[in-house]
Amino acid sequence: MVDPDNPLDGLTGRQRQALQNLLSDVRSSLAWSWQLPVLIRQRCWLRLEMIPLGDLHRWLPPDGREDAPELARYRELVAQGWSPQQAQEQCWQEFGDDACRTALQRFWASQQERQHDWTMQRYLALISRYRQSIESGITTIPMLVLPRAGAATDHQLHWVSDSTPPMRHTCA
Numbered sequence: 001m002v003d004p005d006n007p008l009d010g011l012t013g014r015q016r017q018a019l020q021n022l023l024s025d026v027r028s029s030l031a032w033s034w035q036l037p038v039l040i041r042q043r044c045w046l047r048l049e050m051i052p053l054g055d056l057h058r059w060l061p062p063d064g065r066e067d068a069p070e071l072a073r074y075r076e077l078v079a080q081g082w083s084p085q086q087a088q089e090q091c092w093q094e095f096g097d098d099a100c101r102t103a104l105q106r107f108w109a110s111q112q113e114r115q116h117d118w119t120m121q122r123y124l125a126l127i128s129r130y131r132q133s134i135e136s137g138i139t140t141i142p143m144l145v146l147p148r149a150g151a152a153t154d155h156q157l158h159w160v161s162d163s164t165p166p167m168r169h170t171c172a
Contacts, residue, residue: 007041007143007158015048019141022050023162027139032131039143039160053130060144060155062123065110068103070095117154118144126157133159 008016022037034054041048051059070091077087091100126142133140138161145156 007145007156007160010046011048012046019048019160022141023139023160026134026141027162030134030137030139032134036130036134037141038126039141041143041145053127056126057123060118062118062120063110064120065103065106067120068106070100070103071107074100122157129159 008019011019019039022039026036035052037050038053038056039048039050040059073094074087074091077090078084082090088100095103130140130142140159140161143158143160145158147154147156
């Protein structure tokens with residue numbers, strides 16, 4: 001039985017060896033770069049792909065609709081103590097009511113047609129954590145596990161390193 005919490009469960013011996021080699025390559029460079037690898041695991045196709053970090057936003061575009069400037073400004077004003085109505089009126093003055101309505105409609109649509117939870121915040125958090133790890137001398141590689149077609153689950157983000165339990169036992 002495949003363990004859904006173990007991102008390496010179900011990998012072939014060849015994939016595990018390639019992953020060990022990739023970890024070794026990252027360990028030997030340990031310099032921050034947009035060329036660092038990101039692993040994409042497609043369970044339904046039994047594929048494990050490696051793409052450069054700099055291509056991740058094109059390969060799997062993050063959903064930034066909730067980060068529209070109009071909505072960000074609204075949240076900022078409410079956090080400052082403005083009433084929701086005052087914040088809305090201020091945003092309408094700053095951005096125009098059409099722009100505010102469009103931003104809200106796109107946001108609501110993204111909530112209803114949500115196909116994945118790969119948001120701009122998660123994308124930026126991945127980059128930040130990856131950079132911190134590399135600059136701290138920690139060898140780790142992010143692995144995004146894509147949900148199976150039609151599954152109700154979201155993308156999963158795992159960090160693969162030499163200490164990932166199944167990896168410790170793959171070296172001969």
